[in-house]
Amino acid sequence: MNRYAAFLRGIMPTNPNMRGEKLRGVFEGLGFEKVSSLLASGNVVFHSPETDVPALESAIQQALNTELGIPGGTLIRTYDQLRNLVDADPFAGLTHCRETYLTVTFVREAPKTIPRFPTEDAPAVRVLGFDKPAAALLSVIDNSDPSTTKFMQVIEKLYTKDITTRTFLTVQKTLAKMDK
Known part of the structure; x- marks a missing residue:
């Protein structure tokens, strides 16, 4: 299982659709495991067997836009990149x-x-x-x-x-x- 961090652009904590529980729900709905949000600025960590990072970014961004109306961007970094x-x-x-x-x-x-x-x-x-x-x-x-x-x-x-x-x-x- 691969460990990833998604850094989301354009998250405003005052918007109820951009709060941690809703963000986590979108990631869990995509089948990711060990989903956790950090702070209130669009940082989500998760595990996935997927190794195609651009495909992950695209799927996450599409789901965020469709389910929560978040049009920003999604940039993913691997555990090793951040480490x-x-x-x-x-x-x-x-x-x-x-x-x-x-x-x-x-x-x-x-x-x-x-x-x-x-x-x-x-x-x-x-x-x-x-x-x-x-x-x-x-x-x-x-x-x-x-x-x-x-x-x-x-x-x-x-x-x-x-x-x-x-x-x-x-x-x-x-x-x-x-x-x-």
């Missing part, structure tokens, strides 16, 4: 706090080149690199600067909206949930 990302300690020596966010932006496809930050549009963002196995852009965001809100707009221009960003803490918590 290797966390074990690599890409933010070594840095601390996630209110002023500084350590972020992981999962993308559908690896870019040909890594965007350079800071930019004029997002001067308070520093890209540390790109983790190819997890297809994840690793960034440090200075939350004390109001220009950081433009970071997602810049990233979406580069990668389209087929991305989703989580804090590194959330990725670590997701991995810990997968270990259970």
Whole structure:
């Protein structure tokens, strides 16, 4: 049985159709096992014998749209991808706090080149690199600067909206949930 984490785009916890129990219900309805949601931002871990990740992403997204009206995107990462990302300690020596966010932006496809930050549009963002196995852009965001809100707009221009960003803490918590 394969362990997966689905990172869902566009989840708003205030929407009753986007709450954990309904999300879990969709995953269980697809036949997945050991389904568990994490936090209220669209993180679902599950087990499946399926190995075709694009097929899983498509099936999940179609079910979320049909059953709950969630049009966002679904990006799946395997246990091994997340384990290797966390074990690599890409933010070594840095601390996630209110002023500084350590972020992981999962993308559908690896870019040909890594965007350079800071930019004029997002001067308070520093890209540390790109983790190819997890297809994840690793960034440090200075939350004390109001220009950081433009970071997602810049990233979406580069990668389209087929991305989703989580804090590194959330990725670590997701991995810990997968270990259970």
